[in-house]
Amino acid sequence: MKNITKGYINGEFVTLHGTQIFNLINPTNHQPVGQVTLGDEEDVQRAIAAAKTAFKSFSQTSVATRIQLLENLKQAVNKREKELIEVMILEYGGTRQFCTMSLQNAIASFDNMITTLRHFEFQRKSGNTFIQLTPVGVVGIITPWNSSNSFICSKLATAIAAGCTVVVKPSEMSALQTELLTACFHEAGLPKGVYNMVNGLGNVVGTAITNHPDIAKISFTGSTVTGKQIARSAVDTVKRVTLELGGKSPNIILEDADFEQAIPQAVFGAYMNSGQACIAPTRLLVPKDRLETVNQLAKAAAAHVVVGNPADAATNVGPMVSEKQFERVQHYIQVGLDEGATLLAGGPGKPAGLEEGNFVKATIFTNVRNDMRIAQEEIFGPVLSIIPYENEEDAITIANDTMYGLAAYVTSANEARALKVASRIDAGRVCINGFKHDPMAPFGGFKQSGLGREFGVYGLEEYLEPKSILL
Incomplete structure (x- = not known):
């Protein structure tokens, strides 16, 4: 049984201020497989402060630098693909067929964003005006348990491509998966503060992220009910919000x-x-x-x-x-x-x-x-x-x-x-005529299935703000 006691803040695994324990149960046989210490509001504040500091320099990095970081991340995750598949099966109970596909998508998300980035125009002209697409700021990423690492990889890849730093709140039920993935990110050598992760409950850590004035954007995947709560909270500080919610397809x-x-x-x-x-x-x-x-x-x-x-x-x-x-x-x-x-x-x-x-x-x-x-x-x-x-x-x-x-x-x-x-x-x-996936095509919902889009050019633009400079 594994005991996870740390989050990841400012480039290192750190002991959390929170003390609440959450038990991790194998859904296949109801046997305990681990425990995770849950973070609290103080942990979120530390993570956001690290991300805010890192944003000052990371937002100014070149496209070439970001592409290299994405390549490093891909290599680090790819190296431990088998371990990531096995821990997903153990903790989540996903089938081997699905977990294998999910991890392949996670790894491919870095390549997909590299391809997008190579052809993306951060500087444009509209009429007589010079347009700059600038990174939105610190992004709060909140992910569900049904394909945890794939969601984290995809959202992180987009944030890095845009020049944003992140604070991630994964599902507490995915703690074994998140710890291993975070170890991959650490090995990839990301600059300190670019990626921060705090395990915790939605009504504690998730709420603290959503309400914090230094979070410029929320990217959330999960239920429509929770998405609505996040949107309501985000209004107070006029955060940019991307919501990928439920469906009845x-x-x-x-x-x-x-x-x-x-x-x-x-x-x-x-x-x-x-x-x-x-x-x-x-x-x-x-x-x-x-x-x-x-x-x-x-x-x-x-x-x-x-x-x-x-x-x-x-x-x-x-x-x-x-x-x-x-x-x-x-x-x-x-x-x-x-x-x-x-x-x-x-x-x-x-x-x-x-x-x-x-x-x-x-x-x-x-x-x-x-x-x-x-x-x-x-x-x-x-x-x-x-x-x-x-x-x-x-x-x-x-x-x-x-x-x-x-x-x-x-x-x-x-x-x-x-x-x-x-x-x-x-x-x-x-x-x-079949079930198909195109990671370069925009993905998101109409009506109460969400706001905004993920993947490719459309997904990248969700992490950027257009600035008009009139010459």
Whole structure:
């Protein structure tokens, strides 16, 4: 069992002023794997002071210097990729498939930002005016537990590219992962104060970061409820805010699609990251007159979903991150039954032989109405709702009938038709004919799925302020 007692402030691991202890529990078997000491307001103040001091010089660094730092970070994280994957499986319970992909994305985020930086114009002209894009200042980075290190790497890479310094508050449930990642950053030789990290609770450390006047910007990934709280607090000091929040992503299967391929793909897609993914396509919209065929295909696909030990390469769905999250998913499964949806696969309780961990059965409801809670509220677990539609127009209406707008998916034999449908979906990212990722394309949500964008040029500009100089 590992005992984590330090944060990372001004280029070194330091003992925290906070004394509260948080227990780290393996979600696969409920065995303790560590303890972490949580920081407090005083620790946050020290971290912000270090970042503020470092910003004075770091904001003036050249593009070449920042590119070299990003390259150093990439090499340091890449060197310990296997360790980072294993600790993520242990602490988070993510499947080996997902954790491997997540770490690969984390490493690639440095390369992606290097590519962006090489072609980015920090000095521009608009009319007769000289425009400088200047770093916004000290950035508070607040990340969730469902892909912790990947989020930290991506946000840090963007901040460094912009010339910003950061104070990171990761999820307290990700402390083992964060400590190892921070060791990588330390080995990379970042200038003192550029990266600072304080473990702690959201209502203590997160609040202290959000309320501090020396934090110029908040970059947050997490729930919509917490995002709203951060936005409200940030208003007092008019902080810049980037929020990547929840989702209830529709997956529209048009009637001309290859159902034999599209439906199994849809089922496995809904269970990405064991269902604990904001972009998971958890609403499957299908033609009403094909519902029986869809039900048969979906049920057959669910039978091939492997729920089990996340360390096994064949596992598709691991445990929920905590008992609290397990209970949340169980509650929604019962809600689906109470609302009158038809249970097609899975259901309440744990799979046989997996009683010791936070495991949920791979669950599918069909004959779901879009006004049901299981179709409107983010469950964050392996629960798929199949919703029949009358025609294409009805499918679009159902897809947009949600407070969320993070991601969406459209499948059709006719790409031009799919593109036309995609253009009418209220979502920040729409994938056509499969699950795709482009780390250079802007990522973020419409409606209550967030504010601002991440990745590439659009993400970098969120960390910069345009200054007009009239000559």
